[in-house]
Amino acid sequence: MQAQAAATSNNTIKGSKRRLRFWLILVLCFLSWAGVSIWGQFPKLHEKRNAVTELQQQLAEATKANEQTKKELARLHDDEYLEQIIRRDFHYMKNGETPLSVSK
Numbered sequence: 001m002q003a004q005a006a007a008t009s010n011n012t013i014k015g016s017k018r019r020l021r022f023w024l025i026l027v028l029c030f031l032s033w034a035g036v037s038i039w040g041q042f043p044k045l046h047e048k049r050n051a052v053t054e055l056q057q058q059l060a061e062a063t064k065a066n067e068q069t070k071k072e073l074a075r076l077h078d079d080e081y082l083e084q085i086i087r088r089d090f091h092y093m094k095n096g097e098t099p100l101s102v103s104k
Contacts (some may be wrong), residue, residue, distance in 0.1 A: 075081045086092050
């Protein structure tokens with residue numbers, strides 16, 4: 001009776017070791033696959049980071065240009081500024097003014 005109990009106990013220990021070894025091999029295979037997959041994605045990650053940095057720079061430039069355009073638009077509602085633009089770009093003069101030309 002004791003021999004049979006010892007054999008059964010010995011078989012369960014062997015079975016549990018076998019299951020443990022199987023699970024460890026399975027987990028090791030999974031971790032190896034995950035590591036290789038992640039390692040292969042590093043160049044893509046680096047490329048995406050560079051693209052994001054470039055797009056952020058473009059966004060900053062576009063935001064700056066947008067702010068300048070908004071300021072220009074706000075200034076266009078000022079009569080003095082409009083008069084300056086008309087005089088400078090279209091060479092208009094008020095009555096009684098004499099035109100001066102500066103040669104370079």
